[in-house]
Amino acid sequence: MIVLNTKNFSLSQTLECGQIFRFEKIKENEYFLQTRDIVARVFQENEKLYIEATNENIDFWKNFFDLDTNYSEIMNFFTKDEKMKEIIKYGCGIHILRQDFEEMLISFIMSQNKQIPQIKQCINLFCEKYGEKITVFDKVFSTFPKLNFTPTLEGLKECKVGFRDKYILDAMEKYNEGFFDGIKILSEEEQREKLLKIKGIGEKVCNCILLFGLARTNKFPVDVWIKKTMQKLYFDDKETKNEIIMEKAKELFSPYQGFAQQYIYFAGIMKKI
DNA sequence: TTGCAGGTACGCT
């Protein structure tokens, strides 16, 4: 068990704002959480975060929960905009997790599925089929597999990913051809170009992978929730193209667009806006 | 029951 000190951090807000899919609530402020092949039981009490995990490397978890970033500074930046000042009140404990690139790649291709429960199901089926079983806390978990294999379309169909089966196959074939080798050290523009070459990755999914899997925190993925909420906030509730919404976000939120996106998403799903 | 939602590809104009 490790104990970390946190500031401006809420475990529940951070997990429940749509950036991570493999977690399960045990009770208030306590969750099972999985990333890659790691299983953790995480508990927050006041400003302390308790982590019991198959990997208890402190630096890993500090990085994963982004505990060294100064969120007061970021939130302070947003207070210059009256509307954002309201928005950040709802999710002021959100951190942007630094998740695994491979896992984000597959998860966000699946995410053009539907609601979060369905996305979770697809990922869990994928892990059950291709990952390894591991028993921790008297419970069986499945790890997220290394991507060094090529699945069949039939196998992927069993994960209920629907028509995204060929997209995932495309991504994994390219992955195994070394297409993504060294992606972490490329420039953001180069990373973006590579991602967009994969079938099934368009602007939105690309931005999610950049933001959550490659720590590009100035990206602003626009999904239906963000679109609705942004329209209400800045466009007089009128139908507005994603392109225009992204321009507005850039103008208002740079260099912290990713954080803004999370706060807005959270406020939006809380139906407060 | 039908039909809709989710993001992208693809075919049409």
Place this chain on the structure above:
DNA sequence: AGCGTACCTGCA
């Protein structure tokens, strides 16, 4: 260049 529809699945 922009628009409409297909893709698959679960759920109202």
